[in-house]
Amino acid sequence: MSLPILTAVTDSVVEAGLVSAFDRHDLGVTVVRRCVDLPDLIAAATTGAARAALLSADLRRLDRESLARLAQAGVAVVGLISPGDEPGDRRLRQLGVVAVIATDATAQMVAAAVVEAAKALTTRPAIGPVSISHGFSDPVVGYGAMPPALEEAGELDDERARSPVAQGRVIAVWGPTGAPGRTTVALSLAAELADLGSSTLLVDADSYGGSIGQLVGLLEEAPGIAAAARAANQGTLDVPRLAVLCRDLGGGLRVLPGIARPSRWPELRPSALENVLDLSRRLAQFVIVDCGFCLEADEELSFDTSAPRRNGATLTVLAEADTVVAVTSAEPVGLVRFVRGLADLRELVPGVEPLVVVNRLRASVAGGDPRREIARALNRHTGAQPIALIPYDLASFDAAQAAGQLLRDIAPASPARAAIRDLATRLTGRTPRGQRRRLPARR
Secondary structure (H helix, E strand, O other): OOEEEEEEOOOHHHHHHHHHHHHHOOOOEEEEEEOOOHHHHHHHHOOOOOOEEEEEOOOOOOOHHHHHHHHHOOOEEEEEEOOOOHHHHHHHHHHOOOEEEEOOOOHHHHHHHHHHHHHHOOOOOOOOHHHHHHHEOOOOOOOOOOOOOOOOOOOOOOHHHHOOOOOOEEEEEEOOOOOOOHHHHHHHHHHHHHHOOOOEEEEEEOOOOOOHHHHOOOOOOOOHHHHHHHHHHHOOOOHHHHHHHOEEEEOOEEEEOOOOOHHHHHHOOHHHHHHHHHHHHHHOOEEEEEEOOOOOOOHHHOOOOOOEOOOHHHHHHHHHOOEEEEEEEOOHHHHHHHHHHHHHHHHHOOOOOOEEEEEEEOHHHOOOOHHHHHHHHHHHHHOOOOOEEEEOOHHHHHHHHHHOOOHHHHOOOOHHHHHHHHHHHHHHOOOOOOOOOOOOOOO
16 A cells, blocks of 8 residues: 655655656655645645655745644654755754655655655654644544544653763652742752752743743843744754853853743743753753643643643653652642642653652641651652652742842751752762761771
């Protein structure tokens, strides 16, 4: 059976030659539509009439977002470049296109590449299963044609294991609604990891309005993650450019500021954010990501067609993270919210057991020994023991925020800072700088 494909090739001569060759010879592919531009290609793909697409590297408005839509429709992508077009080849691969072939290749070679890409789609989507599953909502049943169901690629191929470049560790810091102190924990944890000698990048990926820039004294609206996501979507982001977009705070700590206005959430496209995180692994040993609180994915209740998901950025970060730190406040209301939210988080990321951190711990909220009481309550209702309990040191945190500096610099002796430092030490397995093992006393 011949494989139905779409074409969107800017060179009409090359396209006509390939279509003619496919028609004359039984090469295993059949062109069902020659698309004039990218919107025409995406519209044809959503009808379910094709399983692969052949497109040019210089196709206007081609980006990761459009490739995500094609992958969601179950259409594999093969890129065409002019012979010797290294920039075009590099851009397609940065966009996530795995199969790239030159226009001087024979029709048999092109057809074989298309067939192979279609076979590999269900096990290795063109731009990754995370962006496909979290980037867009499904259309409401009954409204228009539905794209063919995409096989759930639950088990991600470990790209990092095959890469010769050293890969960092992504740690997502999440907390339920109610401001449990997720951002301050993420910032302090990143600072302590850097102080332990690990190069660290702190990424503000909160789609409801980031505040890390303000907390470190960046009062102007820096481009940050919005610019990085935009470059990733266009296929122009690489490690050096990502480093330029980050703010270097010294001591091995970089910050990628977030969006200051919640209305800018569409700029954090999941497919682009996935690429940002992948490059961040090459920039730092630890990548701490402050993500949004909301885990809902119900846009399909409001839209008749495929719509972008506001919480897609959060879902992508959690799915991509190597470690998830779940933060709860010690107040009774905060604990109840956390218990409910943790159940949703475990359902969303079944392969990862979150590390529970209790913030704002104080005797007045639990009575008796608050550490024992809260740990017992969490174990009873969630089956998890907190890995860290951070005392409520309001004065130190207020001083750090007012000065736009790090807690470690404003209040190095703070008990809250000591708890976060212990957490960082456990994550790295390293001994803090300036601390040496005591030698046994001489007799």
